[in-house]
Amino acid sequence: MGEFAQERIEHLKMIQDVITRMAGESAKMKQYALVALGVLASTAQATGSVSLALVAAVMAVVFWLLDARYLAQERWYRTLYDKVRAEVGPTDFCLSPGKEIRSGMTIVTAARGWSVAPLYGTLTVIALLLVWITGTATSS
Numbered sequence: 001m002g003e004f005a006q007e008r009i010e011h012l013k014m015i016q017d018v019i020t021r022m023a024g025e026s027a028k029m030k031q032y033a034l035v036a037l038g039v040l041a042s043t044a045q046a047t048g049s050v051s052l053a054l055v056a057a058v059m060a061v062v063f064w065l066l067d068a069r070y071l072a073q074e075r076w077y078r079t080l081y082d083k084v085r086a087e088v089g090p091t092d093f094c095l096s097p098g099k100e101i102r103s104g105m106t107i108v109t110a111a112r113g114w115s116v117a118p119l120y121g122t123l124t125v126i127a128l129l130l131v132w133i134t135g136t137a138t139s140s
Contacts, residue, residue, distance in 0.1 A: 008084065011091045015081045018095065022074035026067055030119060033063035037123050041130055053134045057127035064120035068111035075105040 037056050044052035076097035083101070084091065111117065 007091045007093075008087070011084055011093050012081060014093070014095060015077055015084060019074055019077045019081065022070050022077065026070040026074065026115075029063060029067040029070060033060070033067070033120070033123065036063075037127065041127065044130055044134055048134055048137060050131060050134045053127060053131040057124060057131055060120055060124040060127050064111060064116060064124070065107065067116050067120065068107045068113070071113060071116060072105045072107050072110040075110065076101050079104065 037060055040052055040056035040059065043049070044056060079101045080095075080097045111120075
């Protein structure tokens, strides 16, 4: 019985490592988004470039989707962790969340989550406002 318990602990550690990596990548995505969009927005404002402001708006949505992908994967592995933790008997060391786990959390569902929607929604609105402000300033 002790051997099975040790195998399960090792399997859970492997899954936890994946969860930690996904959470770290999600945090990095937020940092990259803030820096990239800040640079684009300030450059667009300084140069009066509508196209740069549009690029910032598109990039905000792209970062939003990328971050949602990391968040969805993190949640898949959290569910897999719970499943492996509750299993009885020898472990198979599977690190792939099954279809039933993946169907429970989609990128769209993750994109509406509390940790991404407010940030990227705000960044997208700011970028679109910059498009409008820059466009009206250059047309006057």
